[in-house]
Amino acid sequence: MGLVPKGGPFLFLGDSLAPSFGYSPSRAKTTQIKDTPPVPKERHGLRVLVVDDERMIADTLAQILNASGFEAMAAYDGEAAIGRAREFEPDILLTDVIMRGMSGVEAAIAVSKILPRCRVILFSGQAATVDLLERAKGQGHSFELLPKPIHPQELLKVLNSPQT
Numbered sequence: 001m002g003l004v005p006k007g008g009p010f011l012f013l014g015d016s017l018a019p020s021f022g023y024s025p026s027r028a029k030t031t032q033i034k035d036t037p038p039v040p041k042e043r044h045g046l047r048v049l050v051v052d053d054e055r056m057i058a059d060t061l062a063q064i065l066n067a068s069g070f071e072a073m074a075a076y077d078g079e080a081a082i083g084r085a086r087e088f089e090p091d092i093l094l095t096d097v098i099m100r101g102m103s104g105v106e107a108a109i110a111v112s113k114i115l116p117r118c119r120v121i122l123f124s125g126q127a128a129t130v131d132l133l134e135r136a137k138g139q140g141h142s143f144e145l146l147p148k149p150i151h152p153q154e155l156l157k158v159l160n161s162p163q164t
Helices: 055-067 078-088 104-114 129-138 152-160
Strands: 047-051 071-075 092-096 119-124 144-147
Touching (some): 047 078, 047 104, 055 071, 071 078, 078 092, 078 104, 092 104, 104 119, 104 129, 119 129
Parallel strands (some): 047 071, 047 092, 092 119, 119 144
C-alpha cells in the first residue's frame, strides 16, 4: 500500500512504494519522472550506489536515479555494497541504515575507507539510527541522513547539491 499525502506524491521507503508519482520501474529508461529538477551538468553521470535490504526499494531508487541522469546500481546488503563499491567506484553511496547483517553505517564506514572521496548519504525511518550514527561519529565519521519517507524530488535535490 502506497502513501500519497496531500500536497504531492511521495515515495515511501519503508514497507511499500508509491508508484503514483508517475514512475514505473518497467519504463525507467523512457520515463522522465514528473516535476523532477534536471541534473546539473556538473553532476550528470555521477555514479550512485543504492543499498537497501528491501530489493524493491533499492531497485526502484536505482531506476529513478538512472532515469534522472545518474549512473546508479543497487546492492541488497552491506557486504555486497562493499564489493560493488570496489568495482563500481561510486561518487555517492546512498544506503539504508537498518539492514539485516551489516548495518548501513558499518558499510558506509568500510566504503569510506576504500573510497575516501565517496559522499555518503544514509536514509532511515528507524529510531535506532541515532545510536548507530553516534557510534560512527565517535569513530570520526560524519554522514548525511535523510528521513523515510522521502519525496523523489527531495532525494534528487540532495543528490544534485554539493556535499554539505
